[in-house]
Amino acid sequence: MDTLYVLSQLVNGLKLGSVYAMVAIGYSIVYGILRLINFAHGDIMTVAVYTILSLVTIFGLPLWMSIGASVVMAVVVGLIAERTAYRPLRAAGEETTLVSSLAVSIFLQNLMMMIFSPQRKAFHLPENLTFLHNFNGIRLSTMNIITFIAVIVILVILTFVIKRTRVGMAMRACSDNMDASRLMGININHVVVIAFIIGSSLAALSGLMLAGEYKTIDPMMGFVPGLKAFCAAVLGGIGSLGGAVLGGFVLGVAEMLFAGLMPTEITPYRDAFVFVVLILVLMVRPNGILGSREGGRS
Amino acid sequence: MLEVTDLRVKYDTIRVIHGVSLNVREGELVALIGANGAGKSTILKTLSGLLKPESGEILFNGQPIGGLACHKIVQQGIVQVPEGRQIFSKMTIKENLRLGAFLEVSRKRWEQNLERVFTLFPILKERYHQVAGTMSGGEQQMLAIGRALLSNPRLLLLDEPSMGLSPLMTEQVFDVLRTLKQEGITMLLVEQNAYDALEISDRTYILETGTITLEGDSRRLINDPGVKQAYLGGV
Amino acid sequence: MRLRDNHLFRLIIFVILPLIGLIVTSMNSGSYYSGLVHLFGINIILVASLNLVNGYSGMFSMGHAAFMAIGAYASAMLTLTADQKVFLMPALPDWLMHLTLPFPVTLLVAGVLASVTALLIGFPVLRFKGHYLSVATIGLIVIVRAVLDNEDQITNGARGVTGLPDYASTGIIFSVAILCLFVLYRLIHSSYGRGLIAMRDDWTAAQTLGVNLTTKKLSAFLISAFMAGMAGGLWGHMQSVISGKFFYIDTSFKIVETSIIGGMFSLSGAIVGSALMTFIPELLAPLETGITLFGVQLPELYGASNMILAAALILIIIFRRQGIMGYSEIITDSLFSRETYLSLFRPDQYSSLAKAIVTLPVRSWQSLKARWVGQKHKSL
């Protein structure tokens, strides 16, 4: 096996990983604060992608406008879900909200299916985004490059926001101790709403990237990436954005390297392998790759 | 400044505050003492908005605040040092203090206040970057008090500030309360250390199982034989 | 007196009605309704055993379907005839090929194999806390599925195994279910269960009170996997077809969901939740095939029942945050007591029961109203 081949598998892994990372980062913004395993995150991506598709194909809107609209749509859906299904349960514990997020997910999937039919649809990005660049035999589309850069940029911006700004401070406070945050004068509802706005907009963007990668969309498309995002966020360390991104990359690279480098007889075990890697990593670092020891002592 | 009339509070179905009325005047230090489970913490939590009153009126500077969201109440300057400290255990001391001044925007004011907190509790400066959850009990209590001071309270609600502090440190904290009082900050103090509480406060309410049984000038109560018997360990 | 505190009421709801239901369905096995009742029984086992881990021990496993799968395949291996196995599982060793065991024994083997799997995965994984454990258990499902799909020579791959004999009668399903419930009940209400709950509430404190966390966690996981394995065996013989696809993440999530809806911290919660999640979707199904309502033919709307169910789940969980049963057990306190049976002979019980039932709508309306008013008050 030559190095170029290995290298190109690595690049493929990063490519896939950056899509996972993109989903995971949006996922973990909400997850970090509320510890809400938001199974509906993936479905919000679906909603956004269908919004783009219908605006472009039915109303002939330009892509960038439809993307804007899809972000708005995703935020609206995210906020409705927050208001109706998550907020009334905020004090109720993680397990309970898990049910409501699964329910929201099922609701959205079926709604999408009713509106847009269960048929898979082709999803095209404009030529200039899908154009393939050739770097010494390693091929990347413009969209791949944009995704990768976007992940890094968004990570940097969000990290800055969370570490340095008032809002970010409030977010971290809420994730640490809700009651104390209230006593500090933080409007928890605002913080959560902001988190959902960020999370849902990122869901819309990652939906776009995911659809660009798969080139087809269907009403169920969001569930598996949503689940992977959850795994990535946990693998990276709950509550750590950098961890979520790293987790996404680890999943993507593990997948592609296994698919590319292993003999074909065992490549069907790829998904299993990814989880074996995940479990091994957690055995070494039980709080995730970048996770800190949970605070508190005896 | 603070007017509470006929306050009732319940947890789920059990009512624990049965019509309490009390008031705190501008600049005053009022103590609230009572046995375990009398409902002192419950009253404070209701005042700061963590709990919703079942009925009754709470006026702050003439404005009703009963049942308002917690952050709205804090915005008006009512700040609590909660029972059990409620620090942000995964964040550093620095961040905890920063959060104390969440609503306080002026950088200068924050620095001034911070200086003062540091002189009070030097350990906080020493451990500025330690994760708060790993601090000792007493250190956490200092942090909780320091954090509250940073927010420029108009009315400070203190729920057992001396709990877990060494005698020396308790003394110092009470000294701080005295200074604060001189600076004109209004305070409502819940304290198990009834003697200290009576000594430092202007007026005192005594709470028994959710109702106020006695109220009056602290000087007078401190010499009241009944109070002595029940709350001062029969000294 | 609250209705649910009435011994007679409990007796009727939890003993007499179910008994009648069971007798009727077992007389008519193989029918649609008895199929649902069987499903209900199997769900009880699954959910109750999951509650031991997720509710009582405070670990949060999402991998129950993996244990089901192992149980189902194990019992298939032991109940199919050699002819079938030659066709479906050609790589089986000789002794297994010709081994056919009575169904109850295969169920036990199914449970044991599931436990062994739990043991293997448990050692590395149970050290993880909270969601780390959840993710690892999701991983277990994926791994098990990969093996089932790819070891064609033993599992017949993704085509699955067919022709499992129809052994899952009402009798055996509910014997197993009742046995499991009983064992769980006893465990939970003995020092074992208290230790678990203590661990759930505060593991440090539990440890300094002599609770050995490792054995506690592992044993809870094993017992739970054992029961799930048996349920998987029953499931396979009820459906007669098994394949990796049917024991995947969605199946697992449904069990978790049922457990939370019913109440993770209660065995009666497992029963109530299972009943709800087994029967309600069936009741809703006619909605979408275009029923006629007030003379208007509604259009066919596939997915409508799923959406209604989803909305209903959210509502239930908002009104009963800890699940329908929360932390309480309705049955157990009185079901086995003499008093319950004596009360059958006390007429005053009947009158109070009647009164309770009559006033039920009024009171539930009032409590509903109270909730709404309370909610409004809060959001002010």
Next chain:
Amino acid sequence: MAELLKVNNLSMHFRGLKAVQDFSASLAEHGIYGLIGTNGAGKTTVINMLSGVLKPTAGTIEFAGRDITAMRPDRIARLGILRTYQNLRLFRRMTALENVIIGAQMHHSYSDVDAVLTLPCFRVEEDEMRRVAREMLALMGIERYADERANSLPYGAQRKLEIARILAARPRLLLLDEPAAGMNPQESAELVEIIRRIRETFGLTILLIEHDMKVVMGLTEYIYVMATGQIIAEGKPDEVRKDQKVITAYLGRKRRDA
């Protein structure tokens, strides 16, 4: 009196921070010892090490002639060292009674199979545990809360509940971390009485951390004083009270202690 616990040069370092440094002590059977010191001196850390919650960086712990230095907490508990927590650690969703039963069941002898089969020994022992638990609640004066959920109890009662819980576990050595915190003088006076009675009835050894000098001076027979990780003084209460170092670092001048 025979020596029950022997601690040699115990140290605990967190990264750079020397939370405890060369802590040595020796507790005799049936004694009541005090451990006082400034906030952050390392008292709780000592108890954490004694109970196995933290593994010491250096030093050894010997209990009744056995080395327990790196033993698991549950095994240490079974040997009879039981502790309370400064920041209460009750089993919040259990009732007060059940909390105590957890303590009582540590030495139960029926097996899980006995429980499943509901054998008579199970019934008998369960009843016995229940009885013991109630007794302990009564001893601490909180039996009226028996059937209430632990986290809805008032703070002071929660403290007493923690003590009841470990008493039910038949301790030989009690480690109490600020048991009187959150109690008013009246109540802590009662607590002193209770602890004294406990010691007499059960013949226990007690190590007590406390900032309330009335409690410490009224109860203990020997006191260790810590500051910044080290023992700065030790001795009889009267000696310690007059120790200049202790006064400046810890007691302060104005105290009107007992």
Next chain:
Amino acid sequence: AKDKSEDEGASPAADTINVGALFNLTGGQASLDQPSYNGFKMAADEINAAGGINGKMIEVKVVDGKTDQASVASAAKKLIDVEKAVVVAGLSDSNYALAAGGVCQSNSIPFITSGATLPTLPEQVGDYAFLAPFGDNVQAYACADYAIDDLKMTKCYLLIDQSMEFTKTLAHFFKERYEEKGGTIVLTDNYMNKDPDFSAQIDRFLADKGGAEILFISGVPDDAGVVVKQFRDKGVTLPIISGDGFDTPLLMEVAGDAANNVYVGTHASLENTDPAVQKFVADYTAVYGHAPENAFAALGYDTMYLIANALKNATDPTDPAAIRDAIGATKNLKGVTGTVTYEEGSRVPTKSVTINKVEGGKFVFQKEVFL
């Protein structure tokens, strides 16, 4: 009281025949099963409009299987038990069809799967189970024959979606036939359903020195366009051939021109100029507002006619056993997806396989292969 109403219901029921339709109308299988059900229902309406079965109307009773095994099994029971269906049809995935078939078999009700192509299905389930489409072996054989006999290509690269029973079976039969006829499989590789990226496989293919002349990709519609496009993007212009999984407009929609030179072995060509086919397409478009989504619509349609034909010929159209015998006796029943004949003792029809080729963004009919 209940019995009475049932009796009352029985008199109109005498003029109708209840046919059970069991489809996964929601969940992952819905994209195949919804069109299938649409075709099925449309055919029933046509038959009823034309006077029904000897004067009796067909009443389609549908239950959603929700892409969930337990639901499918209980739906089958419901159709038989509650809806009193005399024959049950539907489903496009073998796993679910096996589940439903088992229930029907034990209740002695004929079951016809409209879309599952596992050739051993009837054998596994029992004498009441039938396939309406051809078996995977048939389409795989046809593809192999076409590659070797018509395209004259004897070195093949095989790419298999390992996540599904269907794709694995298809590849298995293709390989069997291809090698039997003297071809060689130079390299076999795998992927999983909905993989977004085939770079690893493509790189491996490019690195291989076996000299493949044609690619057989055993996949489903989800991936059809993506995988073809990515191979083409990396400069692989060789012909690609696949089974009915690739018979989807997505192939062209996603891959665009890259889809050219792809051969698809499938049930029918909707571009087929046969008037029956064109009528079906036109009617379907009229009823549902869009053209048939995929071949499963036509399969559903044909399945209904298969049932109707059997009901007409059965000695007693209310007796399931008689219906079963009548289905088994079907000979030369012409439909949109070919002509159905069940040979003696076989419950898998012998049907021709249509080979289409993508040219200029459209499926172009190449050949009808009879085995």
